[in-house]
Amino acid sequence: MPASKAVTxxxxxxxxxxxxxxxxxxxxxYVLDNPEIPDAEFDKLFRELQALEHQFPELITSDSPTQRxxxxxxxxxxxxxxxxxxxxxxxxxxxxxxxxFGKRIADMLKHKDPDHIEFTAExxxxxxxxSLRYEKGRFxxxxxxxxxxxxxxxxxxxxxxxxxxxxxxxxxxxxxxxxRGEVFMSREGFYALNKKQQQLGAKTFANxxxxxxxxxxQLDSAITASRPLEFFGYGFGEIKGGKLAPHQxxxxxxxxxxxxxxxxxxxxxxxIKGCLHYYANISERREQLDYEIDGVVYKVNAIAQQEELGFxxxxxxxxxxxxxxxxxxxxxxxxxDVQVGRTxxxxxxxxxxxxxxxxxxxxxxxxxxxxxxxRLDVRVGDTVIIYRAGDVIPKVASVVKERRPxxxxxxxxxxxxxxxxxxxxxxxxxxxxxxxxxxxxxxxRKNTIKHFNSRRxxxxxxxxxxxxxxxVDKGLIEDAADQYTLTREQLAGLERMAEKSAGNVLxxxxxxxxxxLARFIYALGIRDVxxxxxxxxAQHFGDLDAIMEANEEALQQVPDIGPIVAAHIVSFFKQKxxxxxxxxxxxxxxxxxxxxxxxxxxxxxxxxxxVITGALATMxxxxxxxxxxxxxxxxxxxxxxxxxxxxxxxxPGSKFDKAQKLGIEILDEDGILRLIK
Ligand code: I6G
Numbered sequence: 001m002p003a004s005k006a007v008t009x010x011x012x013x014x015x016x017x018x019x020x021x022x023x024x025x026x027x028x029x030y031v032l033d034n035p036e037i038p039d040a041e042f043d044k045l046f047r048e049l050q051a052l053e054h055q056f057p058e059l060i061t062s063d064s065p066t067q068r069x070x071x072x073x074x075x076x077x078x079x080x081x082x083x084x085x086x087x088x089x090x091x092x093x094x095x096x097x098x099x100x101f102g103k104r105i106a107d108m109l110k111h112k113d114p115d116h117i118e119f120t121a122e123x124x125x126x127x128x129x130x131s132l133r134y135e136k137g138r139f140x141x142x143x144x145x146x147x148x149x150x151x152x153x154x155x156x157x158x159x160x161x162x163x164x165x166x167x168x169x170x171x172x173x174x175x176x177x178x179x180r181g182e183v184f185m186s187r188e189g190f191y192a193l194n195k196k197q198q199q200l201g202a203k204t205f206a207n208x209x210x211x212x213x214x215x216x217x218q219l220d221s222a223i224t225a226s227r228p229l230e231f232f233g234y235g236f237g238e239i240k241g242g243k244l245a246p247h248q249x250x251x252x253x254x255x256x257x258x259x260x261x262x263x264x265x266x267x268x269x270x271x272i273k274g275c276l277h278y279y280a281n282i283s284e285r286r287e288q289l290d291y292e293i294d295g296v297v298y299k300v301n302a303i304a305q306q307e308e309l310g311f312x313x314x315x316x317x318x319x320x321x322x323x324x325x326x327x328x329x330x331x332x333x334x335x336x337d338v339q340v341g342r343t344x345x346x347x348x349x350x351x352x353x354x355x356x357x358x359x360x361x362x363x364x365x366x367x368x369x370x371x372x373x374x375r376l377d378v379r380v381g382d383t384v385i386i387y388r389a390g391d392v393i394p395k396v397a398s399v400v401k402e403r404r405p406x407x408x409x410x411x412x413x414x415x416x417x418x419x420x421x422x423x424x425x426x427x428x429x430x431x432x433x434x435x436x437x438x439x440x441x442x443x444x445r446k447n448t449i450k451h452f453n454s455r456r457x458x459x460x461x462x463x464x465x466x467x468x469x470x471x472v473d474k475g476l477i478e479d480a481a482d483q484y485t486l487t488r489e490q491l492a493g494l495e496r497m498a499e500k501s502a503g504n505v506l507x508x509x510x511x512x513x514x515x516x517l518a519r520f521i522y523a524l525g526i527r528d529v530x531x532x533x534x535x536x537x538a539q540h541f542g543d544l545d546a547i548m549e550a551n552e553e554a555l556q557q558v559p560d561i562g563p564i565v566a567a568h569i570v571s572f573f574k575q576k577x578x579x580x581x582x583x584x585x586x587x588x589x590x591x592x593x594x595x596x597x598x599x600x601x602x603x604x605x606x607x608x609x610x611v612i613t614g615a616l617a618t619m620x621x622x623x624x625x626x627x628x629x630x631x632x633x634x635x636x637x638x639x640x641x642x643x644x645x646x647x648x649x650x651x652p653g654s655k656f657d658k659a660q661k662l663g664i665e666i667l668d669e670d671g672i673l674r675l676i677k
Contacts, residue, residue, distance in 0.1 A: 007056050015059050018049040022065040036400055038385055039294070040326030043091060066314065076219055078153035080143035083238040086131055086180065087148060089297065090315040092322045095276060098298070101320045102272035105300060108309055108317070115271030118301040120248045121278040122234065122266040123293040124321050126209045127184030128216060130158065131237050134177040137168040137258075144216075148314070157216055158183070160225035163232075165259040173258050174242025181233035181260075185212040186290045188638060189228030204375070206397040207387060208292050233260040234297070247301045264657035265289075268301060279322055285653045286324070288613070290638070295323035324358065328387050328397065331355035333380050336367065336411040340419045342447035343527050344435040348373060348411060350384070350396055357388040365394040369431045370413045377401075379408035419443035439577050445479065446472045448525050452480040456531060457523035458515060462501070462508035470494055479577075480523075481584035484509055513589045517544060520585075520592060524578070527568040535629055536560055537569075542595045544582075548573045559607075605675070606632030611639050613656055614649030616669050621649075627676055639664065647672045 025035065025042050035042070046066070053060045060066075092098045102114030111117055131151065133141040142158030143151035158164055161183065168177075185193070190208040193215075197204045205211035215227035233255045236244060244251045252262045269278050275298045282289075282296055300306050300318040309317040335351040348367040355362055365386050367373050378384060378399050387397035413433050417424055422437030435441050439448065449468050453460040463483060471477045476490055486509070491502035515523075521544075522534035529537070540558045541547045547569075555566035572578055610628050612621050612635065624647065625635045639646060639658040646659035647667050659666055667675065 005055065007059065011052065011056060012059065015049065015052050015056075018045055018052070019064055021045050022049060036402060037330055038326060038328035040328065041330055043093075043323075077217075079146075080131075080141065080151050080153045082131060082143065082149060082151060084178070085148045086129060086145040086151065086237065087311065087315055088129075088145070089319055089321040091295075092320050093325075098275060098279075098320065098322050099272055101298070102275075105305075105309060105318065109305055113271070115273050117271060117305075118247075119269050119271070119275055119298045120252070120266055120301050121269045121275055121296055121298050122263050123282055123289065123291075124295040124297045124323070125182040125184045125232060125263070126207075126292040126294045127182040127212050128209075130154070130181060130183050130216075130231070132158065132164060132179045132181070132231075132233075133238075134168055134173065134179070136175055137173055139164065139166045152217075154216060156221040157218060157224040158231075160221055161229045161231055163230050163261045169259040170257045172242070172254070174239050174244070176238055176240035177242075177258075178237030178239070179233045179255065179260055180235040180237055181231055183212055183216055183229055183231050184208065184291055185215070185228055186230060187292065188290065188640075189230070193228060206385075230291075231261055232263045234263070244303070246303050248299050248303065248306075249301055251303075264654050269298075275322070281651060283324065285651075288637075288653050288655070290654050290658065293324075294327070295321050297321050326356075327358045328385055329355045329357045329362070330383060330400070331362075331386055332383050333378065333396075336373075336378075336380055338414060338418050340417060340435050340441060340443035340447075342444060342451050342525055344417075344437070344441065344444050346413060346417070346424060346433045346435060348413070350378070352384075352386065355386060357386055357394060360388070362386055362388060362394045365396050367396060367411075370426075370433065371431050373411055379404070379410055381405050381408040417441055417443075438575075439479070442472055449477070449480045449483070451525045452523045453483075454523075457519060458512045459519075460508050460512045462505045467494070467497075467505070479581045479584070481581050481588060484513070484585070484588035484590075513591060515590065515592050517592045517595055520544070520590065521547065524572070524582070526572045528565045529569065532629065532634065533558075533560060533565065538595055539632070548579075548582075607634075608644040609634045609636055609642055610645050610647060611636050611643050611655055611659070612647045612649070614652035616647075616649040618669060618673070624672065631676065645672075645675075 022042070022045055025037060025045070049064070050066050053064065053066055090101075092101060099114075102117070105117060106112070106114040109117065129145040131143050131145075132139060133143075139159065140155075141153065142155045142164070144154055145151050159166065185208040187208060190205070190211050193211055194204045205214060211227070212229060215224055215229055218224045234252070236251065245254055249266070249268045252266055256262050265282065267278060269275055275296075279296050282293070286293060298320055300309065306316065306318040311317060332353045333350045334353060337349050337351060339347045339349050341347060348369070350365045350367055352363055352365060365384075367376070367378065376396060376399055378396055381404075383400040383403035385397045385400065386394050388394040413424070415424060416422065417435035417437055420435065420437040420441035420443070422435050422441060424433050424435055426433045435444065437444065439445050446468055449472070450465050452458055453463050453468065455461075460483070471483070471486075471494075474494070476486065477483055486506070488502050488506060491497055491505055497505075516538070518531070518535040518538040521529065521537055522531050536558050537547050541550065550569075552563065552566040552570055555561050555569055556563065561569075605628065610633050612624060615621075616624060628635050636643065639655045639662065641662055643659065643662070643664050645665050645667050646655060647669070648656050649669060656666070
């Protein structure tokens with residue numbers, strides 16, 4: 001126990017202040033589905049209050065938010081009193097905290113070693129907790145968590161979710177079965193919904209969680225029915241007239257057998273070591289999952305042990321949510337600048353008060369275009385929620401209007417390019433504003449060279465973005481071809497460039513001269529010509545001159561090339577500047593092997609769509625991707641009914657389960673190698 005200190009007036013005031021803040025943010029989150037601050041900020045307030053109450057137990061009151069689960073429900077929906085309270089989980093933010101959880105359990109269960117206890121581990125979905133009630137197998141009620149004691153009756157809305165069975169299947173379910181789980185929206189569903197909303201001129205959602213919450217809490221269930229909501233079951237509430245299996249893992253199997261969807265990533269693991277191993281594995285695959293998750297949940301597997309452990313204030317002692325570092329954070333906008341990309345698109349970028357998001361310090365966030373700025377109604381001086389998913393550039397999720405200062409500055413796209421002063425234009429029907437300066441614009445030049453050097457283009461390792469900026473700024477190069485005439489002396493004179501790395505740069509440049517026609521075309525950075533189109537062009541025409549001379553009609557004979565892309569290609573090769581750069585590149589010695597006769601049309605893989613999941617033993621996933629593309633196949637990142645084959649390596653993700661569900665042909669590593677041969 002901590003040493004008891006005297007309670008001061010300042011401490012009492014801080015506790016009251018924290019309670020007010022936590023109550024307010026609970027209300028925003030649980031009742032209005034419109035949080036004002038990110039979860040991580042809320043967790044900080046909650047933990048500070050918990051810590052003070054732990055230190056000064058005499059300050060605990062029965063109405064403190066630490067003593068109950070959420071806030072009161074809205075009045076528009078009917079109320080449902082939960083027969084068994086819907087609790088929430090305690091959080092752990094570090095390995096040490098998970099170890100502490102294991103040790104507490106081992107102590108209480110009189111186990112010497114937490115590594116001998118069996119747990120289940122599963123992703124923590126970023127959705128809404130729901131309780132489904134089944135009576136004699138019939139779905140009778142669905143309720144939100146609400147304040148844990150009383151939730152909202154969302155039966156009509158949940159009835160519209162396809163993955164919620166209206167009648168259980170199989171045998172052996174109890175007369176009364178309450179299934180607890182998460183309603184969520186997959187990434188695919190979220191993107192499709194936002195696209196539809198945009199087309200309708202309706203409000204779009206900042207992330208899948210908001211989209212799921214906004215969709216479920218519609219008073220008109222016809223609207224909910226049009227939204228792609230999904231459900232996974234993970235636990236139970238009231239059970240009458242029957243029994244569930246004695247282990248959490250078996251209960252989830254029972255759920256599945258009764259038609260209730262369960263997350264396919266659930267695993268049984270041994271000890272805290274097993275839990276942490278699972279966490280590391282899911283963290284790596286997080287971006288490949290079909291849905292967003294904000295952590296992992298560990299539960300003691302044996303229900304008898306769960307019962308022995310019981311509950312503490314608002315959470316079970318036998319479970320914990322091991323959270324990922326926050327993906328959202330609160331900060332302010334210091335300025336909005338404009339960046340000019342390779343194709344001349346002007347992108348407004350918010351310069352931020354530096355803030356940590358998911359373990360990385362973020363100073364900039366993209367605002368996409370003028371429409372997005374108007375949609376968000378974002379201004380310089382605003383407090384905003386920043387959202388960062390994986391390696392993607394952080395974006396502004398929403399503005400906290402309640403914190404808008406008196407004097408904010410509106411942003412307007414400039415009339416002239418900030419880099420070269422040329423006029424800008426916005427084509428009818430397009431969201432993008434473009435600089436008309438072409439390669440006279442230094443920003444477009446730099447970004448064109450950076451793309452030329454990139455890994456899947458000419459792969460010039462060692463001439464990265466910073467070096468390109470320096471080379472252009474110092475006037476040492478004007479285009480990608482000039483890089484091949486750089487001398488050791490010119491390079492050695494640059495900032496942070498020792499003699500040895502000048503040699504490395506020259507070596508990398510020399511090595512890159514040997515390439516393929518497809519990579520070369522892709523590296524040129526023709527608008528809308530990605531890797532697959534570049535390969536199609538190379539395979540179809542066989543040599544560069546033929547591509548450069550092709551007219552729009554001829555280009556449209558190439559698979560996947562329509563009139564717009566054909567026009568971009570013709571326009572690119574018509575420009576004198578581009579012709580000169582290509583000439584210089586060839587003169588510098590860039591070369592490629594003769595393209596073999598089109599393998600594509602003969603290849604039985606031509607036109608087939610592959611998805612690769614899990615780790616391969618004999619090659620990198622990128623290598624397999626190259627091989628498949630070379631055979632005319634397409635490689636996609638997600639499984640759909642249009643997928644022909646899913647290649648499955650070690651520890652595959654949910655794509656494997658989805659493929660099985662859709663009946664798509666599955667290939668192991670041997671299988672794909674045989675097919676390629
Ligand atoms: O909020 C939750 C998310 C996921 C949970 C939960 C869960 O299991 C995967 N499990 C329990 C027991 C509770 N909340 C209370």
